[in-house]
Amino acid sequence: xxxxxxxxxxxSQLFKSLLVTxxxxxxxNRGRLASSSLxxxxxxxxxxxxxxxxxxxxxxxxxxxxxxxxxxxxRNLSLVCVSNMREFDQTALVSAGKYxxxxxxxxxxxxxxxxxxxxxxxxxxxxxxxxLQRCFKHKDLTSVKQVHDCILKSxxxxxxxxxxxxxxxxxxxxxxxDARHVFDKLVKKNVFNWTTMIxxxxxxxxxxxxxxxYNQMRQExxxxxxxxxxxxxxxxxxxxxxxxxxxxxxxISHGGFRSDxxxxxxxxxxxxxSGSIKDARLxxxxxxxxxxxxxxxxxxxxxxxxxxxxxxSLFLQMQEEGFVPDSTxxxxxxTATACSSAGxxxxxxxxxxxxxxxxxxxDMRVCNALxxxxxxSGSVDDARLxxEGMLDRDVISWSxxxxxxxxxxxxxxxxSLFLxxxxxxxxxxxxxxxxxxxxxASAGALEWxxxxxxxxxxAGLGSDFRVCNALxxxxxxSGSIDDARLxxxxxxxxxxxxxxxxxxxxxxxxxxxxxxSLFLxxxxxxxxxxxxxxxxxxxxxxxTGxxxxxxxxxxQAVQAGLDxxxxxxNALxxxxxxxGSISDARLMFDGMVERxxxxxxxxxxxxxxxxxxxxxxSLFLQMQxEGFIPVATTYASILNVCTSTGLAMVEEI
DNA sequence: TTAGGGTTAG
Numbered sequence: 001x002x003x004x005x006x007x008x009x010x011x012s013q014l015f016k017s018l019l020v021t022x023x024x025x026x027x028x029n030r031g032r033l034a035s036s037s038l039x040x041x042x043x044x045x046x047x048x049x050x051x052x053x054x055x056x057x058x059x060x061x062x063x064x065x066x067x068x069x070x071x072x073x074x075r076n077l078s079l080v081c082v083s084n085m086r087e088f089d090q091t092a093l094v095s096a097g098k099y100x101x102x103x104x105x106x107x108x109x110x111x112x113x114x115x116x117x118x119x120x121x122x123x124x125x126x127x128x129x130x131x132l133q134r135c136f137k138h139k140d141l142t143s144v145k146q147v148h149d150c151i152l153k154s155x156x157x158x159x160x161x162x163x164x165x166x167x168x169x170x171x172x173x174x175x176x177x178d179a180r181h182v183f184d185k186l187v188k189k190n191v192f193n194w195t196t197m198i199x200x201x202x203x204x205x206x207x208x209x210x211x212x213x214y215n216q217m218r219q220e221x222x223x224x225x226x227x228x229x230x231x232x233x234x235x236x237x238x239x240x241x242x243x244x245x246x247x248x249x250x251x252i253s254h255g256g257f258r259s260d261x262x263x264x265x266x267x268x269x270x271x272x273x274s275g276s277i278k279d280a281r282l283x284x285x286x287x288x289x290x291x292x293x294x295x296x297x298x299x300x301x302x303x304x305x306x307x308x309x310x311x312x313s314l315f316l317q318m319q320e321e322g323f324v325p326d327s328t329x330x331x332x333x334x335t336a337t338a339c340s341s342a343g344x345x346x347x348x349x350x351x352x353x354x355x356x357x358x359x360x361x362x363d364m365r366v367c368n369a370l371x372x373x374x375x376x377s378g379s380v381d382d383a384r385l386x387x388e389g390m391l392d393r394d395v396i397s398w399s400x401x402x403x404x405x406x407x408x409x410x411x412x413x414x415x416s417l418f419l420x421x422x423x424x425x426x427x428x429x430x431x432x433x434x435x436x437x438x439x440x441a442s443a444g445a446l447e448w449x450x451x452x453x454x455x456x457x458x459a460g461l462g463s464d465f466r467v468c469n470a471l472x473x474x475x476x477x478s479g480s481i482d483d484a485r486l487x488x489x490x491x492x493x494x495x496x497x498x499x500x501x502x503x504x505x506x507x508x509x510x511x512x513x514x515x516x517s518l519f520l521x522x523x524x525x526x527x528x529x530x531x532x533x534x535x536x537x538x539x540x541x542x543x544t545g546x547x548x549x550x551x552x553x554x555x556q557a558v559q560a561g562l563d564x565x566x567x568x569x570n571a572l573x574x575x576x577x578x579x580g581s582i583s584d585a586r587l588m589f590d591g592m593v594e595r596x597x598x599x600x601x602x603x604x605x606x607x608x609x610x611x612x613x614x615x616x617x618s619l620f621l622q623m624q625x626e627g628f629i630p631v632a633t634t635y636a637s638i639l640n641v642c643t644s645t646g647l648a649m650v651e652e653i
Numbered sequence: 654t655t656a657g658g659g660t661t662a663g
Contacts, residue, residue, distance in 0.1 A: 129654050164655035195656040227657050234658075266658040296659045328660045335661085369661040399662040431663045438663075466663080 100127060106134045106143045113150050123154050125161045132165040141173040148182075157182070160190050167193070171200035183213075189220075195228045202235035210235035211244045224255070226263050233266040237273035245270045249283075261287070265294045272301025292323055300332030312347045315354075327363050330355050334369040345377045352386075361389075368396045375404025398426055403435030411439040415448040418455075428459065430466050437470035445478035453487075465493045469501055476505025500532045507540035515540035516549065529556075531565040538571035547579040554588075566594045570602055577606025597628050605637035613641040 103109035109131045116123050128151060135144045148166060156162045163186050170179035183189070183197045194217040201210035214232045217224065224232070229252055236245035249267055257263045264287050271280035284290075284298045295318040302311035311333050318325065333351055352361075352370055360366045367390050374383035387393070387401045398421040405414035414436050421428065433456050439445065453471055456462050468491050475484035488494075488502045499522045506515035519537045522529065529537075534557045541550045554572055557563045563572070569592045576585035589595075589603045600623040607616035620638045623630065630638075 126654060133654090159655095161655045168655075190655085192655045197656095199656060225656090230657050262658045264658090269658065291658095293659050298659095300659065326660095331660045365661050367661090372662060394662095396662045401662090403662060429662095434663050470663090 100130050106131070106138060106140055109134055110143055110146050110150075113147065117150050117153055123150070123156070125156065125159045128156060128159075128162045129165045132162070132169050136165070136169045136172055139173050141175065144169050144173060157185060158187060160186075160188075160193060164192050164196050167196045167200065171196070171203060174204070176200050176204050176206070189217075189222070191222060191225055191228065194222050195225070195231050198228060198235065199231035202231050205238065207235045207238060207241040207244065214248075224251070226257060226260050229255075229257060229260075229263045230266050233263075233270045237270045239275050241270065242274035242276060245274055259288060261289055261291055261294065265291070265297055268294065268301065269297045272297065272304070277301055277305045277307070290323075292318075292326055292329065295323055296326075296328045296332045299329060300335060303333055303335040308344050308347060312351065315351070325354070325358065327360055327366055330360055330363075330366045331369050334366070334373045344373075345379055348373050348377055349382070352382075362391065364390065364392050364394060364397065368394075368400055371397065371400040371404060375400070375408060378408070380404055380408040380410065393426070395421075395426055395429055395432065399429070399432040399435050402432060403438070406436050406439035409440050409442060411442045411445050412448065414439060415452065418452065422455075428455070430461060430464055433461060433464075433467045434470045437467070437474040439474065441477040441479075445474075446480055446483075449474050449478050449480075450483070463490075463492070465491060465495065465498070469495070469497045472498060472505065473501040476501065476508065481505055481509045481511065494527070496527055496530055496533065499527055500530070500536055503533060503540070504536035507536050512540040512549075529560065529562075531562050531568050534560075534562055534565075534568045535571045538568070538575045541575045541579065547576075547581055547584075550575045550579055550581075551584075564593055566592070566596055566599065569594075570596070570598045573599060573606065574602040577602065577609065580610070582606060582610045582612065595628075597623075597631055597634070600628055601631065601634045601637065604634060608637045608641040616641050 100109050100112060103112055113123060113127065113131055116127075128147065131147055132144070134140075135147060144166070151157050151162055151166065157166075163182055167179040167182050170176070170182065179197065179200050183193060186193055194213065197213050198210045198217075201207070201213065210232055214224070214228075217228075229248065232248055233245065235241065236248065245267075248270075252258070252263060252267065264283060267283045268280045268287075271277070271283060280298065280301050284294065287294065295314065299311045299314050299318075302308075302314065315325065315329065315333050318329075330351065334348070348370075355361055355363075355366055355370070367386055370386045371383045374380070374386065383401065383404045387397065390397060398417065402414045402417050402421075405411070405417065418428065418432070418436050421432075433452065436452055437449065449471075453462070456464075456467050456471075461467050468487050471487045472484045475481070475487065484502060484505050488498065491498060499518070503515050503518050503522070506512075506518065515537060519529070519533070519540075522533070534553060537553055538550065541553070550572070554563065557568055557572070562568050569588060572588045573585050573592075576582070576588060585603065585606050589599065592599060600619070604616050604619050604623070607613075607619065616638060620630070620634070623634075
């Protein structure tokens, strides 16, 4: 038996060799011993005596072994070592990684690990990291569990590398709780372990847990590094994360990371995603150095907040400053929200021109975004042009085009494309079905809705609640309230959207009583109504004409705190007018904090229909004084007043 | 060996 180049035949020799080994391990001599042997020895010593983290530099200090052999701790150490050394052979000293080189599959690698374990040979951290990396690649949870079992059996669960890789794999497989379990069991945690756990929570949208770990790290004296900050900032990049994000910002400033470009970029991103675009811009403007990612984050943040024009200016500015936009820059600027703003089409075309010039017109993701954005900004022709020019298309391309057509009143064409995509071998997913089923109502839609429903059933998506929600909505919209009800009744999981779609559908079909009873059932089943529910149920009152119902729903909306929602308010004004209580309508109208053109039109037409022509006309003037632009319905209402009463205001209008 | 800032359909 050889250890650190010495023959080991007795307890005393073993102990001597351990002393030499520890010297070799220590400091600059570390390199003299083959690393595989070193780790093998360390693993054994660790298993025997230390029970905590075993990084040689930390645990196997020279001094740990330099005391008298008579010392009980060392004596025990030696004795246990001896018993384990019986199983110790030269082959185990060969780097474990080499064993796995021949394993082509995960199961082969695991079999080798198990064989090793069974023979009592040492499995070093490299071997575990190697096999765990294979599990990571394939997101193979069953294999991870088997490897974890081996790790526990060989006592390697305290190895920081092994534990860290194990945590990462669990996180990748969606088992954050299992990662947390490994993490909690770690007696000594290094910055990698802390960061991995924080990053895991960030990846799974759990900011509160990430913050808890981050705070624990600081309390226990851990020092976050730049990667820790990147991870915790990612976790806080959501609306609830803002308050914590601000605290971390202060830690970063005090911790000397003010000029770290990735950390500062992550700060910009955190502020943008948590809703404080002003703070994002502040950090961005103060940065002395930036890179393409920094620009992309700021541009994307502005675009998502609806500041399309500003995003576009920044896009030009970055190029003036010598930065070359990449595909992400184009994706960031072409985000949906930005393009819903008025006048977006102009600069979308401008971005498109830039993308063509820069050669990104063949990038599938950029083209997908363009199809989406053109559809959103109302130019389905441009969307079609981009789509047709694409050499490669994935399910996103097809879904974006289908959704764009559906929303722009081309339901039939959307359906044809839906059939074509399948002919070309692309399998529709939930989004494709939802996209096509959110089409605007059109004549003859029912037939193809039924066919889409059939396809969904065949694809095994017939009971997916997102698809069913869209089906309820679309059946109701295309005229078959019975089919909508059939889908609704067969659903095992329903959310507020499901109830809203059904209640809204019934309301539109003049089934007020049925809508009301469904509204009551929804509440009995513990589903909390939202603004849309109240809006729908108020519309249902139109068919019942019952003022009592409107007042009751109004009372409940107040209780739920939703009466201040402009959509609910509009429906209340409208319904009070419809049921003949113009005084209640006016009371509601006057008390509204926020009004839009619909509010004004509802009140004006209510007054007009209830023979209050003069009042309607003065409200019509007031509306314009307050900066609201009347729409066709507003004019129709007010012109009705003029014709019926003979008021000489027509010219003024 | 172990952690890592931005990214398209609904």
